[in-house]
Amino acid sequence: xxxxxxxxxxxxxxxxxxxxxVLDDVSLSVGRGEVVVVIGPSGSGKSTLCRTxxxxxxxxxxxxxxxxxxxxxxxxxxAKLRSEVGMVFQxxxxxxxxxxxxxxxxxxxxxxxxxxxxxRERGLALLDRxxxxxxxxxxxxxxxxxxxxxxxxxxxxxxxxxxxLFDEPTxxxxxxxxxxxxxxxxxxxxxGMTMVVVTHEMGxxxxxxxxxxxxxxxxxxxxxxxxxxxxxxxxxxAKDFLSKILTH
Amino acid sequence: xxVLIDKFDVFAGGFWLTLQIxxxxxxGALILGAVVxxxxxxxxxxxxxxxxxYVNIFRNLPLTVVLFxxxxxxxxxxxxxxxxxxxxxxSIFSRLGTDLPYFRxxxxxxxxxxxxFVCEALRSGVNAVPAGQAEAARSxxxxxxxxxxxxxxxxxxxxxxxxxxxxxIAMIKNSALVGFFGVVGDLSQTADQLTSAGGYPFIxxxxxxxxxxxxMTVPLGALLDRIEKxxxxxx
Numbered sequence: 001x002x003x004x005x006x007x008x009x010x011x012x013x014x015x016x017x018x019x020x021x022v023l024d025d026v027s028l029s030v031g032r033g034e035v036v037v038v039i040g041p042s043g044s045g046k047s048t049l050c051r052t053x054x055x056x057x058x059x060x061x062x063x064x065x066x067x068x069x070x071x072x073x074x075x076x077x078x079a080k081l082r083s084e085v086g087m088v089f090q091x092x093x094x095x096x097x098x099x100x101x102x103x104x105x106x107x108x109x110x111x112x113x114x115x116x117x118x119x120r121e122r123g124l125a126l127l128d129r130x131x132x133x134x135x136x137x138x139x140x141x142x143x144x145x146x147x148x149x150x151x152x153x154x155x156x157x158x159x160x161x162x163x164x165l166f167d168e169p170t171x172x173x174x175x176x177x178x179x180x181x182x183x184x185x186x187x188x189x190x191x192g193m194t195m196v197v198v199t200h201e202m203g204x205x206x207x208x209x210x211x212x213x214x215x216x217x218x219x220x221x222x223x224x225x226x227x228x229x230x231x232x233x234x235x236x237x238a239k240d241f242l243s244k245i246l247t248h
Numbered sequence: 249x250x251v252l253i254d255k256f257d258v259f260a261g262g263f264w265l266t267l268q269i270x271x272x273x274x275x276g277a278l279i280l281g282a283v284v285x286x287x288x289x290x291x292x293x294x295x296x297x298x299x300x301x302y303v304n305i306f307r308n309l310p311l312t313v314v315l316f317x318x319x320x321x322x323x324x325x326x327x328x329x330x331x332x333x334x335x336x337x338x339s340i341f342s343r344l345g346t347d348l349p350y351f352r353x354x355x356x357x358x359x360x361x362x363x364x365f366v367c368e369a370l371r372s373g374v375n376a377v378p379a380g381q382a383e384a385a386r387s388x389x390x391x392x393x394x395x396x397x398x399x400x401x402x403x404x405x406x407x408x409x410x411x412x413x414x415x416x417i418a419m420i421k422n423s424a425l426v427g428f429f430g431v432v433g434d435l436s437q438t439a440d441q442l443t444s445a446g447g448y449p450f451i452x453x454x455x456x457x458x459x460x461x462x463x464m465t466v467p468l469g470a471l472l473d474r475i476e477k478x479x480x481x482x483x
Contacts, residue, residue, distance in 0.1 A: 056383055074291055076391065083389025093380035097402050106398060107388035152384075159388060 013062035086156030146177030262438030281366025350430030373408030
């Protein structure tokens, strides 16, 4: 899967929330077209890791480079970088005052200065792709959680990002809606999108990931292909974690 | 009670002048307050400090003191606030253009003072918008200004409008002070004219003045109640 230079590189990243060392010397490299799933217990720093990649969380030291460039400080260059990295949140965060289609076209029209008609056409195609074209003119609150999350994925895809970050995209969903969101993510992975996915969905990690990264207490403990990780976790911490979640 | 009928034109004139100063001050305070609010939520620390300092000064000083500074400080600095003699506006609000500057001074003080409260009302609305909305906008690559304009402000408006209305009602009542700082002929100064110069009994005059203020504030309050009810249904 990996070709050429890696797209995302974290090197010796540290971050503290007050006294809490939430990212402890984390280094990770994600190749172009690679799907990396980050798992671990709550509070292990995996969401924070995901959010540092587009600098929603600034880091205290270490370096992060995206597509060969170090992450810029606040301002226009950072806005440009963020437009190239799609982000999907646990709580969807669709713009509550805009329709689904307006949610999808806002970025292309305001950030990329696309013509509204062209953005609309592409937005509708994306909504069709995630299976909610018939909801285009509704407001987020009128949709189910699964539909909202698929709309949020379409909104991120509308920017034609180089990579997609998923921060626990199915954790706020009712169980019967998890599948429809994972289906969209799986097909995206199949098309060669570079993805960093923080999740508790072990099934997705098994079949869609190229690599599984296990985090605990702010440290990156294991980094292995999914088959290897699930069959033979090397660390005690990972064995313990897997025994807890896989026994039910 | 004859004074209410005999001097109706004086009351009406006072009402009209108070309405004028309140209208202009409301617009000025909304604009200045919005600017200060943007400073206070800006990602640039020095701008935030400027906004915070402004609010700390003008929210915490008595309006009387602000009026003192405007009415006596500005002339001491050699200013007659002539920048407010705005050509088109001057012809509608004639007091803006008079040589006697006290209407302009009073207006400046009301705007400066009220803007601090407008800022805080707007900011409380911004804080009511879930943080995830702004995060999603930032992740799409929207700049700070675009984020405010397209995502945050349209949603904060709902939570701001009722506190903003209360600020404006308070401002209308506060405008009663300008009569003591050289503004001749507004609603509260009318009372002074009629009682001390005209010799009319105080209570009927005070009732007339009260009615004048209530005509401005009660409908505004009722409008706010309606807006609030409509929002409750929408939620």
